[in-house]
Amino acid sequence: MRRSVRRGLLAGAVVAALAATAVPAVSAMAAGSIAATFTASSDWGTGHEVAVKVVNGSDAAVANWSITFTLPASTSISSSWDADVTRSGNTYTAVKKSWAGSLAPGASVTWGYVGTGAFAAPTACTINGVSCGGGTTPPTTAPPTTVPPTTTPPTTPPPTTPPPNPGGKxxxxxxxxxxxxxxxxxxxxxxxxxxxxxxxxxxxxxxxxxxxxxxxxxxxxxxxxxxxxxxxxxxxxxxxxxxxxxxxxxxxxxxxxxxxxxxxxxxxxxxxxxxxxxxxxxxxxxxxxxxxxxxxxxxxxxxxxxxxxxxxxxxxxxxxxxxxxxxxxxxxxxxxxxxxxxxxxxxxxxxxxxxxxxxxxxxxxxxxxxxxxxxxxxxxxxxxxxxxxxxxxxxxxxxxxxxxxxxxxxxxxxxxxxxxxxxxxxxxxxxxFYGRGWTGVTQAAPGGSATGPAPGKYEPGIDDYKVLKNSCPATGTVGGTAYAYCGGNWWSYDxxxxxxxxxxxxxxxxxxxxxxxxxxxxxxxxxxxxxxxxxxx
Known part of the structure; x- marks a missing residue:
């Protein structure tokens, strides 16, 4: 059995995979042009993450954009998002997703990729046939030089933990x-x-x-x-x-x-x-x-x-x-x-x-x-x-x-x-990672009678371990798991x-x-x- 899905509960996500260690974007365009800026957001030696910001500096909407750039032989793109990326040798082409709308004047959009090896700046970058103009920004732990007053500054992530043994459990x-x-x-x-x-x-x-x-x-x-x-x-x-x-x-x-x-x-x-x-x-x-x-x-x-x-x-x-x-x-x-x-x-x-x-x-x-x-x-x-x-x-x-x-x-x-x-x-x-419980129980040992489900924070008869460990600490074990008796309530949890x-x-x-x-x-x-x-x- 599984705890029932309560409709009207969740929502979780974040931003398009961009910079975990953000830096100020270098000016990426001349007046009246479309341009792109590469920002390396993190680099863990054997891999790195890059956000590419496309900015429409013209006074007309841009229906489509295409970026072509070259990476050194020491690195390659392993995954990407919010752009269609193709490869020919060490040269990559990123094209706007078909479902994405036109880029309005002054607007921007960001796509990103994860690369193998240490970060290396792309070269020979063009967007819609002209120079990308913005170059690249290497990873840094320095905070942005300016932060809008309503925006929390991005923080530097801790070093990525090495992956578990691939042959392990x-x-x-x-x-x-x-x-x-x-x-x-x-x-x-x-x-x-x-x-x-x-x-x-x-x-x-x-x-x-x-x-x-x-x-x-x-x-x-x-x-x-x-x-x-x-x-x-x-x-x-x-x-x-x-x-x-x-x-x-x-x-x-x-x-x-x-x-x-x-x-x-x-x-x-x-x-x-x-x-x-x-x-x-x-x-x-x-x-x-x-x-x-x-x-x-x-x-x-x-x-x-x-x-x-x-x-x-x-x-x-x-x-x-x-x-x-x-x-x-x-x-x-x-x-x-x-x-x-x-x-x-x-x-x-x-x-x-x-x-x-x-x-x-x-x-x-x-x-x-x-x-x-x-x-x-x-x-x-x-x-x-x-x-x-x-x-x-x-x-x-x-x-x-x-x-x-x-x-x-x-x-x-x-x-x-x-x-x-x-x-x-x-x-x-x-x-x-939760427990189930009854109320109206008169004995601490398993096997007692009850009058109904014990109160739970989100639904009767069930609560999280993080709550139960303090509200009703374990008083015994049976069958290789724990149980707790407190105030007429009987709970079981690990x-x-x-x-x-x-x-x-x-x-x-x-x-x-x-x-x-x-x-x-x-x-x-x-x-x-x-x-x-x-x-x-």
Missing amino acids: KVVGYFAEWGVYDRQYHVKNIDTSGSAAKLTHILYAFGNTTGGRCSVGETFPAYEKSYTADQSVNGQADTWDQPLRGSFNQLRQLKAKYPHLKVIYSFGGWTWSGGFTQAAQNPAAFAESCYNVVEDPRWADVFDGIDIDWEYPNACGLTCDSSGPNAYKNVIAALRAKFGPSALITSAITADGSNGGKIDATDYAGAINNLNWLMPMTYDYFGAFNAQGPTAPHSPLTAYNGIPTAGFNSDAAIQKLKAKGIPADKLLLGVG TPATMTGKMTYAKQQGLGGAFFWELSGDTTNGELITAVKNGLN
Whole structure:
């Protein structure tokens, strides 16, 4: 199960991937001309990021622009955004995106790229056949010479953390689209908490599947929300004419700062899984629609693949599906055929390890060759959705005496999936950065009766670890996880200590790593993700 998607919550993003260490732009034009200025925003030795500002200094709108420039053999462009970039030898041509409008007199637009190797200034630069005129600005830690009074000066980013061992365990975290609303959790928080350096992959949740087609969940938080300088990853404010804003653009900035990070667009979830039933009737059409969303030219560089969170194929979640045991593997096969061999295709699945339960309802093993990995959601087993209890930990690692339902624990799910032939290194262990709780409880030990869900900050019966660690500290452990009893409320959640124990289990089982729901539940200094990362080392 998955915490329900609350519509009207998120928004996260930032500016087009530009300067993390901004500098004053050198005058880039003669009067009455169009010109371009290259600004190196960061340089970490093995790579660098550059923002290219195009300015229309004429008194007429410019419908199209094209920039041609040469880079030395020691560097090359590895990714770009907000311009179509082609290469011939060491010479590159950047052309205005087809969807971008004309450049009004006095207006500007910025596109950018990430290059390999140390920064080196481009040469022989022309725009629309004339000299670019503005040259380049090397990276610097000096602040801008002038800062508009309403603008927060960009700050110098810390040195980029070296990427995790590529052969090591995966650390995968969900970023909830709606978190930018009430929670005020933005992509920048992934950076400032230290989480970005510990993650290997981010799952952006969720895209919609209504009508058996993929679509963006909410356009405002995804790519329309404008960010101020202090809210953005790179320290620069979005502009009114910026083609891409929102969380998608913020993720672009985060990837530029942490080149090891991969981002996967997750579709479905508890609320939007109903569309998978229709998708299963025409998997090829579904895959085509998903590809068009994930690889939309406006943000194709942001996403490295797609995640399918179908709750649940040939079983019941918020809605029931009766597509048959082969529907899931057919959908996954169609996605692989469309996205190709290099894209990441992953899936969050049921963790019901009971006999004849949801794992047994679908041929997950038949899909595994087309998946990079599976993520059994080994949390939300128990909670105040059963208002009277009995109280039980929502994410037990193992069974224990008195557990309400046999097979409702992480180990049971992992063993069942392995027994079906799914390789251990293609399974990730699921953990929660939140707790579930009841009120009206009279006993501290698990198994007590209750009168309903305990109060939560955003919804009854659920709250973040960062809140619970202080409001109701853990008083015991059971089944490899923690529980807490305070003031008639009974909560279960993982602590850094129990999280470490779960990671030890993951290593002992030979699993591919761990994933968690979701980033905003952790402390501002990333206590839980630190325990996950260190526990998997």
